[in-house]
Amino acid sequence: MIRFNDLAIFVRVATVDSFSAVAREMDLFPAQISAAIKRLECELDTRLFARSTRSLRLTAEGERYLPYAREVLNTLSEGRAGLQQDDRQLHGVLQIASASDFGRNVLLPWLISFRRENPGLVLRVMLSDSVSDIFRDPVDVAVRYGTMQNADFISLPLVPGNRRVIAASPAYIALHGRPESVGDLKEHACLRFHMNGKLYDRWIFPNLPENDSVIVNGPVLSDDADVIRRCAIAGEGILYKSWLDVCEDVSAGHLEVLLPDIPGELYPLSFVCPHRKQFTPALRLLYAYLKDKCEALLLTHAQAQVSDHCVATWPDGRPG
Template identity: 35%
Template sequence: MRSFNDIQTFIDVASCASISEAARQNAQTPAAVSAAIKRLEKDLGNVLFIRSTRSLRLSVAGEQFLSYAKDSLSLIQQGVAAVQTALGEVTGTLQVSAPCDLGRNKLSEWLNEFLAQYPNVKLKLHLSDEVSDIYSQSIDIALRFGVPKDSQLIAAPLFLNNARILVASAEYVAKNGLLTHPLNLTQHTTITFMRFGEVFKEWRFYKNGAVQKVQLNCQHIVNDGEMVRRWALEGKGIAYKSYLDVIDNLASGELVHLCPQWQSDPLPLYMMYADRRQMTPVITAFRAFIQHKITALVG
């Protein structure tokens, strides 16, 4: 199915507007990607890209062919998925994006089990606390915390009852006392997260219908969710973390849940994807597997 692979390569290059970036995302060499484009151009008898030393853009023929290429490849993938489903096969490439802390400390172990159960699946895992672009990056599904803002994406819920909670190490609590009210956070050392340079410094809490907002001058700021948890474990201060990220640390007593009588910001976990036609057997199996793991984790 070399021609279909070449079509996928063409779509990837068009999406990235770069041969080298498309090669990087697909673990190929730029020479291999360039050769695939040349084969396709030869088959079509048309130039698909206008190239210069600094830029690459679709030609008129390339723009015309792109929509047909996407539609035809989608139909082929649906056909393959239908055959595999009928045969009960789970095979193919799984391209997943996930937040750093969840990815390294939960998902990595779960994926090892998933791949052992389905040895014909190839995995590409993208870990980042930035919001991955499913449309432009080589990502099939993204695990994301929070209420979805992109209405064009399909959001399949994995854990709707997740929320942020205040946590600190037992050592920090012993040294600095137990936090009894969110307003007292200003008297403590706090740890927070930033994304795209924006610091998450307003923490909100809810009780009996009232909203309590606390503006903080956080002493420890980082753009990696795992580091927020690590600093909390090291006793550096109080963090406002996803319950899923700290559930094991709470069970072990390494972290203490502070102000549990106050509700906090909801932080549901979703599996995001662009099109229902993407629900191949491997993605369907992955969703069911992860759902089972999360259900078992939270009880």
């Protein structure tokens, strides 16, 4: 008889191509992972993986079997979720990924509050500016900026009209003055972000009729967006970041929005799951909770918006 745990191990190994990685995820020994695969292969009377000392890959039979294994696990998960729908107490582990700055300074307090309201849940929070592959990484949901191009995802909007804004500290402005145009940014110290070997030094302003982007330079580079924000507050230069990341700093007077009449790049915030069948009651509740929190955040800091270009509006006129 096939063990469901063995089936789950097979799907994870097929996804990440590593016995040792799955062993670390599941807090098991690699030998236990190998034994589970061997039991499954024995039950099916076929080899699922071609293994060598340097590589691991699915066999043709393993490729054919994988979608069926995933479907069985998804069906079990869906059934378990259905049993919990009438249970007022949510249970289980929620694995959540987000960007470093938004995740650490905005999202994390909301997640702590959400868990306190649902003490049966265990949260596993992963913060990184590297984009998580939510099919390969053990992630239930990613709270992520940008437009999702992969049709396999279920992507629900949290703040679809969010934009980037240009901002600097009062100390920087007092010392270096304000740019009067996008072109003036070339003469200022601009704080730049880099990730996976790529330097993001081209700032885009899509609504300008011409010269809709500018190449910037400056004394500070980082692969952590939170570092960029902190350096801007310290007066080290000008940043170009999501309004959601900086709205509290603008309200508090730590930063000032520059060139407020020039719309920044659209940078929507989304709630992304790998598959519709993984949209469990806990995730549905979390999505509604975060959507309310985002709306409240924008309403709280609406007075800091010196321009309607920071964030688009909902159909009824609320910030979105």
